[in-house]
Amino acid sequence: xxxxxxxxxxxxxxxxxxSGMTIxxxxxxxxxxxxxxxxxxxxxxxxxxTVISYGGxxxxxxxxxxxxxxxxxxxxxxxxxxxxxxFRAARRSGSIAFTEYDEGMFMFGLYAAAHRLPxxxxxxxxxxxxxxxxxxxxxxxxxxxxxxxxxxxxxxxxDVALVHMNRADARGNARYLGPDxxxxxxxxxxxxxxxxxxxxxxxxTADLLEDGHVQSLLISRVHVTGVTETPRGAxxxxxxxxxxxxxxxxxxxxxxxxxxxxxxxxxxxxxDGDEKAYxxxxx
Amino acid sequence: xxxxxxxxxxxxCAEAWRGDGEVLAAAMGTCSILGARLARLTFEPAxxxxxxxxxxxxxxxxxxxxxxxxxxxLPFRDHLWLVAAGRRHVMMGASQIDPYGNTNISAIGDWERxxxxxxxxxxxxxxxxxxxxxxxxxRHSPRVFVERVDFVSGxxxxxxxxxxxxxxxxLGVFDFAGPDGTMRLVSVHPGVTVDEIVAAxxxxxxxxxxxxxxxxxxxxxxxxxxxxxxxxxxxxREVPT
Numbered sequence: 038x039x040x041x042x043x044x045x046x047x048x049x050x051x052x053x054x055x056s057g058m059t060i061x062x063x064x065x066x067x068x069x070x071x072x073x074x075x076x077x078x079x080x081x082x083x084x085x086x087t088v089i090s091y092g093g094x095x096x097x098x099x100x101x102x103x104x105x106x107x108x109x110x111x112x113x114x115x116x117x118x119x120x121x122x123x124f125r126a127a128r129r130s131g132s133i134a135f136t137e138y139d140e141g142m143f144m145f146g147l148y149a150a151a152h153r154l155p156x157x158x159x160x161x162x163x164x165x166x167x168x169x170x171x172x173x174x175x176x177x178x179x180x181x182x183x184x185x186x187x188x189x190x191x192x193x194x195x196d197v198a199l200v201h202m203n204r205a206d207a208r209g210n211a212r213y214l215g216p217d218x219x220x221x222x223x224x225x226x227x228x229x230x231x232x233x234x235x236x237x238x239x240x241x242t243a244d245l246l247e248d249g250h251v252q253s254l255l256i257s258r259v260h261v262t263g264v265t266e267t268p269r270g271a272x273x274x275x276x277x278x279x280x281x282x283x284x285x286x287x288x289x290x291x292x293x294x295x296x297x298x299x300x301x302x303x304x305x306x307x308x309d310g311d312e313k314a315y316x317x318x319x320x
Numbered sequence: 321x322x323x324x325x326x327x328x329x330x331x332x333c334a335e336a337w338r339g340d341g342e343v344l345a346a347a348m349g350t351c352s353i354l355g356a357r358l359a360r361l362t363f364e365p366a367x368x369x370x371x372x373x374x375x376x377x378x379x380x381x382x383x384x385x386x387x388x389x390x391x392x393x394l395p396f397r398d399h400l401w402l403v404a405a406g407r408r409h410v411m412m413g414a415s416q417i418d419p420y421g422n423t424n425i426s427a428i429g430d431w432e433r434x435x436x437x438x439x440x441x442x443x444x445x446x447x448x449x450x451x452x453x454x455x456x457x458x459r460h461s462p463r464v465f466v467e468r469v470d471f472v473s474g475x476x477x478x479x480x481x482x483x484x485x486x487x488x489x490x491l492g493v494f495d496f497a498g499p500d501g502t503m504r505l506v507s508v509h510p511g512v513t514v515d516e517i518v519a520a521x522x523x524x525x526x527x528x529x530x531x532x533x534x535x536x537x538x539x540x541x542x543x544x545x546x547x548x549x550x551x552x553x554x555x556x557r558e559v560p561t
Contacts (some may be wrong), residue, residue, distance in 0.1 A: 120439065140442055163402075166471045
């Protein structure tokens with residue numbers, strides 16, 4: 038007997054999602070985003086999604102395709118280009134709702150969700166307008182002698198998590214090879230319905246660790262529903278050391294976003310086809 | 321050797337970390353990053369600095385250089401841990417700042433439907449509540465220095481800021497020792513007048529008598545900056561002479 042194999046296609050993963058779901062997306066800004074899965078959501082008939090993300094072009098693309106009802110994020114950025122054009126346009130037009138948190142509050146929200154706790158206390162957010170624009174946020178007083186008032190950051194509960202890793206096996210164990218795990222482990226632990234891992238390369242379990250340390254095995258199969266191999270699947274975001282950010286393509290993306298006709302051409306050229314077509318068009 | 325305005329800004333930024341000891345010097349913006357590394361190379365050797373990414377470099381490195389020898393990793397989750405523990409002095413940017421040091425990096429206009437969506441709050445609320453915070457603002461103007469910010473991302477002295485240290489701009493240096501914790505002019509960069517600064521500030525600024533000039537970089541600081549940290553003079557792009 039062996040552990041269950043969980044290899045799926047991109048379309049099978051996206052086909053398992055439903056409109057109205059809350060989806061957590063790993064990575065950070067324009068770094069190690071599961072873009073192949075995001076692109077497939079854009080091509081799908083899914084709608085009315087809520088996305089929880091340290092936002093980058095994942096949020097931007099989903100905004101551009103009108104897939105989102107709400108964005109829950111501490112920021113949306115392309116890193117080397119500070120502002121995300123599609124997210125900005127969606128905010129300006131009022132087409133999406135936005136829940137804005139501090140990035141530390143956001144991490145505590147992920148910790149709470151991963152531990153199935155209703156909230157975790159933090160000082161981050163106190164005194165700021167994050168409290169004003171989130172009128173449901175409550176504070177809690179320490180029951181100990183200090184009596185300190187803290188923000189009760191609610192769990193960032195999500196139906197589904199999508200993350201992109203450097204390596205994975207067919208069971209859903211996954212490894213990162215870059216300098217930062219981001220909060221991807223918390224996303225897959227937080228999801229209550231399913232967690233999906235896309236990876237640069239599927240390898241045998243025996244080869245998963247190669248010469249590395251066990252700490253680089255960030256994600257355990259116990260939290261993973263399905264895994265799919267999407268070489269260069271984080272493009273155009275970073276996925277060190279497999280590939281860096283495609284800065285030229287990111288600039289092209291931003292430039293196209295500024296003009297509806299240019300964006301239409303960009304979509305036709307790169308995004309209307311499947312992942313294979315995207316990879317061929319962006320080589 | 322003529323000292324440029326950008327070089328004065330870099331040393332003014334470096335001064336923000338003086339006396340901090342063994343904390344992370346987290347910097348945003350060219351002059352601020354250069355300032356952190358210059359401080360570590362000279363008068364504040366215990367500081368921790370990064371490669372601009374997730375690596376703590378064994379020694380300060382030139383702008384844009386590979387990390388070289390590394391003394392630690394600093395993934396974002398550990399940044400947030402250092403914030404919570406207060407073992408970090410961050411120098412951030414701001415699109416708007418008010419007399420109490422409340423800052424906005426979230427959105428311009430009505431937050432519900434902003435005229436201009438900016439980054440989002442990022443770590444500003446937690447930074448300002450939990451660890452020492454300074455600001456580097458490369459363009460001092462009345463559009464940035466405003467009576468009221470449209471959204472409080474980073475909190476000021478009137479909203480429970482942990483420790484707002486100083487604001488460095490292309491014109492001068494400021495702290496929050498004015499009346500009721502408001503912004504006060506501390507020094508004026510060479511070639512700038514107090515009147516210019518007052519005119520570029522959209523609120524009443526505390527100015528105490530004769531204002532000293534911001535100190536010039538030492539010869540050693542200039543050498544390190546020009547020959548080692550920033551030989552391509554990227555600092556001049558942020559603060560044109």
